[in-house]
Amino acid sequence: AQKITQTQPGMFVQEKEAVTLDCTYDTSDQSYGLFWYKQPSSGEMIFLIYQGSYDEQNATEGRYSLNFQKARKSANLVISASQLGDSAMYFCAMREVNTGGFKTIFGAGTRLFVKA
Amino acid sequence: ETGVTQTPRHLVMGMTNKKSLKCEQHLGHNAMYWYKQSAKKPLELMFVYSLEERVENNSVPSRFSPECPNSSHLFLHLHTLQPEDSALYLCASSQGRQGNQPQHFGDGTRLSIL
Numbered sequence: 001a002q003k004i005t006q007t008q009p010g011m012f013v014q015e016k017e018a019v020t021l022d023c024t025y026d027t028s029d030q031s032y033g034l035f036w037y038k039q040p041s042s043g044e045m046i047f048l049i050y051q052g053s054y055d056e057q058n059a060t061e062g063r064y065s066l067n068f069q070k071a072r073k074s075a076n077l078v079i080s081a082s083q084l085g086d087s088a089m090y091f092c093a094m095r096e097v098n099t100g101g102f103k104t105i106f107g108a109g110t111r112l113f114v115k116a
Numbered sequence: 117e118t119g120v121t122q123t124p125r126h127l128v129m130g131m132t133n134k135k136s137l138k139c140e141q142h143l144g145h146n147a148m149y150w151y152k153q154s155a156k157k158p159l160e161l162m163f164v165y166s167l168e169e170r171v172e173n174n175s176v177p178s179r180f181s182p183e184c185p186n187s188s189h190l191f192l193h194l195h196t197l198q199p200e201d202s203a204l205y206l207c208a209s210s211q212g213r214q215g216n217q218p219q220h221f222g223d224g225t226r227l228s229i230l
Binding site: 004033035037042043044045046047050052091101102103104106107108109 | 147149156157158159161164166171172204206208210216218219220221222223224226
């Protein structure tokens with residue numbers, strides 16, 4: 001079974017609007033971390049935001065926020081006020097602290113297109 | 117220099133060639149990783165080194181041979197590769213196995229096997 005599921009292969013958003021990228025995960029570990037990365041067409045993977053399984057507040061980093069719903073095992077990324085430079089692949093990822101060792105498990109990604 | 121640096125950025129090689137990919141991190145991290153990213157597939161973890169010891173090896177063919185001489189450098193030696201090995205190879209580093217520590221990635225080496 002997939003541990004990280006990103007159901008949106010591609011998303012379009014109008015510049016300056018907000019967009020939500022979906023991510024669901026599956027783990028039996030009580031302690032885990034959730035990450036979002038951005039990958040522009042140039043190839044580098046850029047860390048955006050982190051949410052710990054015990055964090056009660058949703059994480060925020062500038063225009064990025066993470067809508068964490070632990071009971072539903074979802075960790076959606078919200079990008080506010082989209083910019084043309086936000087066009088990229090976005091990956092959701094998870095590290096299982098007790099059972100995962102050094103592994104970070106990545107989803108298949110969502111390609112975001114920002115329209116002018 | 118800061119961050120994670122990978123060289124070369126692009127590599128084209130024949131199936132009988134031997135080449136090496138290099139990764140260097142300037143973040144003071146003690147764990148380094150090799151990932152393979154193929155089209156339309158999730159990132160695949162290949163190897164993990166922690167404190168210069170290999171701690172993860174995910175059933176990678178022996179034609180890929182990693183080397184970690186110190187905590188700042190990681191190599192991936194390539195020999196007798198196959199066309200299906202064409203992909204983007206990403207190096208990453210992190211501070212140990214702490215669950216809240218993100219991995220920092222290099223720009224990748226785009227490898228094409230003729």
